[in-house]
Amino acid sequence: DAGITQSPRHKVTETGTPVTLRCHQTENHRYMYWYRQDPGHGLRLIHYSYGVKDTDKGEVSDGYSVSRSKTEDFLLTLESATSSQTSVYFCAISREGPGTQYFGPGTRLTVL
Amino acid sequence: SQQGEEDPQALSIQEGENATMNCSYKTSINNLQWYRQNSGRGLVHLILIRSNEREKHSGRLRVTLDTSKKSSSLLITASRAADTASYFCATSVNNDMRFGAGTRLTVKP
Numbered sequence: 001d002a003g004i005t006q007s008p009r010h011k012v013t014e015t016g017t018p019v020t021l022r023c024h025q026t027e028n029h030r031y032m033y034w035y036r037q038d039p040g041h042g043l044r045l046i047h048y049s050y051g052v053k054d055t056d057k058g059e060v061s062d063g064y065s066v067s068r069s070k071t072e073d074f075l076l077t078l079e080s081a082t083s084s085q086t087s088v089y090f091c092a093i094s095r096e097g098p099g100t101q102y103f104g105p106g107t108r109l110t111v112l
Numbered sequence: 113s114q115q116g117e118e119d120p121q122a123l124s125i126q127e128g129e130n131a132t133m134n135c136s137y138k139t140s141i142n143n144l145q146w147y148r149q150n151s152g153r154g155l156v157h158l159i160l161i162r163s164n165e166r167e168k169h170s171g172r173l174r175v176t177l178d179t180s181k182k183s184s185s186l187l188i189t190a191s192r193a194a195d196t197a198s199y200f201c202a203t204s205v206n207n208d209m210r211f212g213a214g215t216r217l218t219v220k221p
Binding site for chain 2: 031033035040041042043044045048050056058059090092097098099100101102103104105106
């Protein structure tokens with residue numbers, strides 16, 4: 001987890017409220033990713049970034065948006081949280097697109 | 113949909129035995145990676161094998177890749193209790209990484 005932090009680590013929120021999760025890296029890696037992990041599904045890619053202001057959708061992007069205004073920060077926003085977005089969210093970074101990924105410690109989000 | 117599918121879903125062995133996990137995938141890939149996840153923690157990268165490679169070793173880990181069968185295997189030799197974790201394969205196609213649901217390995221002391 002060295003070099004990657006996620007905040008908050010735990011959050012409980014109510015349906016319909018906006019939520020923003022933050023990923024911060026000190027490794028100066030170009031690529032950053034947001035995944036969600038649910039039982040029986042492994043990790044699923046939500047969005048990724050291949051540079052400042054450059055982002056693209058992943059497998060499960062509906063209901064999520066991202067922003068990357070600085071190399072070190074990648075924000076994931078749930079505009080209006082739903083119970084189906086209750087999950088553990090992981091951020092990852094890599095030097096190259098299809099290369100080794102380094103993961104943050106995760107954020108456990110519960111939407112009531 | 114998941115690209116990689118691990119088999120078995122769960123594996124329980126005694127310390128000192130070898131553990132073999134398999135991964136199958138559906139489309140052509142750039143590379144295949146294996147990760148480990150201890151309970152409640154983030155994933156840790158174990159090994160990456162490129163599509164033009166057939167076998168790689170790292171310590172007690174041995175990974176094989178058969179692109180004709182679209183499958184890979186991870187062998188952990190002389191397992192230890194500390195190897196207890198979930199193991200995931202991940203296939204990479206351009207910038208898109210797809211993970212399987214994982215194999216839960218339990219190594220009994």
